[in-house]
Amino acid sequence: MDGELSTALSLLAIGMITVFIVLLLVVITGNLLIRVVNRFFQNGNQLSTAKIAAISGAVEVFTEGRGKITKIEKN
Amino acid sequence: MTAFQQIGEHPEYLLMVLVAFVLLYLGIRKQYEPLLLVPIAFGMLMANFPGGQMGVEKVDESLTLYQIAKQHGIMNFVYYSLIKTGFLPPIIFLGVGALTDFGPMLRNLRLAFFGAAAQIGIFTVLISAVAFGFTMKEAASLGIIGGADGPTAIYTTIKLAPHLLGPIAIAAYSYMALVPVIIPFVVRLTMSKRELKINMKYQDKLYPPKTPIKNIQTLKIVFPVAVGTVVSLLVPSSVPLLGMLLFGNLAKEIGATTGRLSKAASDTILNAATIFLGLAVGGTMTATAFLNMQTLLIIGGGFIAFAISITGGILAVKIYNLIAKKKINPLIGATGLSAVPMASRVANELALKHDPSNHLLQYAMASNISGVIGSAVAAGVLISFLG
Numbered sequence: 450m451d452g453e454l455s456t457a458l459s460l461l462a463i464g465m466i467t468v469f470i471v472l473l474l475v476v477i478t479g480n481l482l483i484r485v486v487n488r489f490f491q492n493g494n495q496l497s498t499a500k501i502a503a504i505s506g507a508v509e510v511f512t513e514g515r516g517k518i519t520k521i522e523k524n
Numbered sequence: 525m526t527a528f529q530q531i532g533e534h535p536e537y538l539l540m541v542l543v544a545f546v547l548l549y550l551g552i553r554k555q556y557e558p559l560l561l562v563p564i565a566f567g568m569l570m571a572n573f574p575g576g577q578m579g580v581e582k583v584d585e586s587l588t589l590y591q592i593a594k595q596h597g598i599m600n601f602v603y604y605s606l607i608k609t610g611f612l613p614p615i616i617f618l619g620v621g622a623l624t625d626f627g628p629m630l631r632n633l634r635l636a637f638f639g640a641a642a643q644i645g646i647f648t649v650l651i652s653a654v655a656f657g658f659t660m661k662e663a664a665s666l667g668i669i670g671g672a673d674g675p676t677a678i679y680t681t682i683k684l685a686p687h688l689l690g691p692i693a694i695a696a697y698s699y700m701a702l703v704p705v706i707i708p709f710v711v712r713l714t715m716s717k718r719e720l721k722i723n724m725k726y727q728d729k730l731y732p733p734k735t736p737i738k739n740i741q742t743l744k745i746v747f748p749v750a751v752g753t754v755v756s757l758l759v760p761s762s763v764p765l766l767g768m769l770l771f772g773n774l775a776k777e778i779g780a781t782t783g784r785l786s787k788a789a790s791d792t793i794l795n796a797a798t799i800f801l802g803l804a805v806g807g808t809m810t811a812t813a814f815l816n817m818q819t820l821l822i823i824g825g826g827f828i829a830f831a832i833s834i835t836g837g838i839l840a841v842k843i844y845n846l847i848a849k850k851k852i853n854p855l856i857g858a859t860g861l862s863a864v865p866m867a868s869r870v871a872n873e874l875a876l877k878h879d880p881s882n883h884l885l886q887y888a889m890a891s892n893i894s895g896v897i898g899s900a901v902a903a904g905v906l907i908s909f910l911g
Contacts, residue, residue, distance in 0.1 A: 457654045457663065461647035464905045467759060468640045471901045472894055474754050479633045482746050483735050490742040 530574035536811035537572050543814075544569040544806075547694070556701035560674065560802050564693065567806020571599065579810040599807040602800055608686065612801045613679035614768040617900075619794025620675070621772025622786040624864070624896075626747055627740060628889035631733075635856055635887060639894030641840030642860025643902045645670030645833030649825050650906075656821060661685045664906040666822055669696045670829025671899030672703070673862035678805065679765060680903045683911050690809035691819040695826035703863045706827075707870045710834040715854050719842070720878040722853040724887045731850040744777040755901065761911070762904025766897065833861045837891070852887075859888040862895045 501521065508516045531537050544565050551561035571579035577597030583604065593601035606612050629636055646667040653663035661684040668680040669692060677696040681689050699706065711720075737743060748770035756763045776786040837857030845851050855871040868888035875882040 453654050453660055454651065456660060457647075457651040460664075460906070460909060461651060463909070464647050464902055465640070465644065467905050468643050468898045468901050469637070471755055471758055472636050472640045472898060474758065475751055475894065475897060476633045476636050478750050478754050479630055479636075479747065480735070482743055482750055483630070483737055486743045486746065487735065487738045490739050 527574045527576075534574070534811065536815055537574055540572040540809070540811045540814060541569060543809075544572065550698075550701075557674075557697045559798055560697050561701070563799055563802025564697070564806040564809075567599070567803035568690075568809040569806070570803075571807045571810050578807055580804065580807040581810070599804065603804045603807060606800055607678075607682060607689070607804045610679060610682050610764065612797050612804075613675040613682070614764045615793060615797040616675040616801065617765050618768040618772040618789045619791075619797065620864075620896075621748075621769035621774075622776045622790035622794075624769070624773050624776075624893060625889075626744055626773065626893060628886045629893045630740070630743055630747060631737065632887055632890040635852070635890040636894035636897075637844075638837050638840055638857045638860040638891040639896075639898040640860070641857060642833045642837035642891070642895055643671060643898045644836035645829040645831070645861070646899070646902050646906075648832050649829035652828070653821075653825055656825075658818075658821075659685075661910050662688055662818075664910055665692055666825045667829055668692075668899070668903055668906065669699065669822075669826035670833040671862055671895075671902055672696075672700055672830060672833065672867070673896060673899045674700060675801075676765060676862070676899050676903045678801065680906055683907050687813065688818065688822065689805060690814055691822045692826075693805040694809070695823050699826055699830045700863045700866070703866045704870050706830055707834055707858050707867060708874060710831050710838070711855065711858060711874060714835055714838050717878060719845075719854050720875065721882070722851050723879055723882045724853055724856075724884045725882070727850050727852070741777075745774065748774045748777070751897075755897070759901050759904040759908070761908040762900045765900040765903065769896070769900070830861070834858045837861065853882070853884055855884065856887055856891050859892040860895045860898070862892070862899050864892050864896060865889060867895075868892045 504521060505518060508518055547561055547565035547568065550556045551558040551565055567578075570576055578599040580600055580603045581596060583592055583596050583600055585604070587595070589601055589605050592604050649670055650663045650667035653666045654660060658666060665677075665681040665685040665688055668677045671677065674693070674696050678689065678693055681692045752767055752770040755766055772786065772789045775782045775789060837860035838854045839857070840860070841852050841854040841857035845854075853875060855875055859867040859871045861867060868885055871888040872883065872885040875884045
């Protein structure tokens with residue numbers, strides 16, 4: 450029993466440290482990715498001006514001038 | 525020919541049928557995790573119809589699957605091919621991944637730490653269970669209920685103590701369904717009104733994030749690939765669960781080109797896997813396997829594991845608040861256990877009760893999702909040390 454309890458205690462220490470380290474790495478990786486993506490893929494979500502003009506035109510015609518674009522999302 | 529004689533000789537069958545009726549009532553009428561509780565309860569019902577051959581039993585594992593099906597019935601075939609092999613829980617994680625949005629976590633990365641603190645219940649209950657006479661493997665399977673993640677609990681139990689699968693699955697899913705009761709109970713005991721009123725959006729205004737995200741779509745695609753690589757190098761035994769979760773998520777985030785894959789994972793595959801998992805887990809709950817002292821201890825221990833995990837998350841936030849300028853509502857720590865998204869919804873409702881402008885769902889989801897990663901890693905640690 451004593452042996453098992455000490456194994457259980459070591460598992461508590463090892464398990465919690467591992468979970469913390471893994472999530473720390475997830476946080477570090479996430480922050481790193483944010484910087485890399487911000488630097489090299491900044492415009493990934495933005496549509497070209499030609500496409501925005503085409504969408505605006507289509508909305509203008511379809512709603513007979515009453516529609517207003519508030520957000521364009523790329524799927 | 526009929527089952528009456530066997531029921532007369534073994535009235536415990538009748539007791540199990542009654543337990544199955546209660547679980548069906550809870551699933552159908554009270555809507556406690558009905559997608560899993562209903563198949564589990566019905567599997568349990570079928571397993572306890574004497575002569576029906578739908579109960580999972582110990583079989584000679586050198587038999588082929590065809591021989592198992594022929595000699596022991598189709599439920600044993602399902603159990604030994606899909607459950608005992610550990611196949612279904614990762615498949616469910618695939619579907620869960622296709623339904624998960626890492627966006628809230630990426631926007632609030634520092635909150636991911638509280639997903640780690642909330643795993644403390646797993647390991648503390650492991651120690652107590654050993655003191656109560658459970659073997660190490662059984663204690664680990666009992667403790668993992670504190671991770672509040674059904675598939676993870678099932679996966680760990682299959683690997684470490686398959687004979688406890690029925691009661692552990694029932695305890696895990698019942699307590700997940702009781703999150704709206706357990707979190708407010710622990711919060712009442714551990715948090716002050718002043719802490720409940722900490723407004724996350726106001727804190728964000730006071731201390732805005734240093735690096736705003738400029739392209740979330742690309743980030744969401746790169747993130748599962750990078751995290752999968754990092755975690756698999758550190759805890760390889762968590763890869764079956766986490767790898768599938770991240771793959772399902774990647775398929776979702778890529779968008780239209782892999783839309784069919786993510787739709788299949790989150791719809792057809794997830795639903796089929798849930799049916800077979802539920803029925804087979806229910807099939808393990810025969811009178812001989814379920815009606816014993818261990819089941820009662822598992823039900824009690826599971827609750828304690830849950831409560832300690834929630835408390836661990838809350839305390840971690842309190843400690844953080846002692847040193848940080850930007851305060852965090854300790855409810856965020858309470859959602860560090862998995863149970864996505866119910867834990868976040870409950871935390872949000874609690875915060876709104878004390879301050880109607882305090883919408884903290886997005887923040888709670890950050891630690892809630894990191895809790896899924898945390899519990900899968902904790903399971904990986906237990907399996908690699910004890911498996």
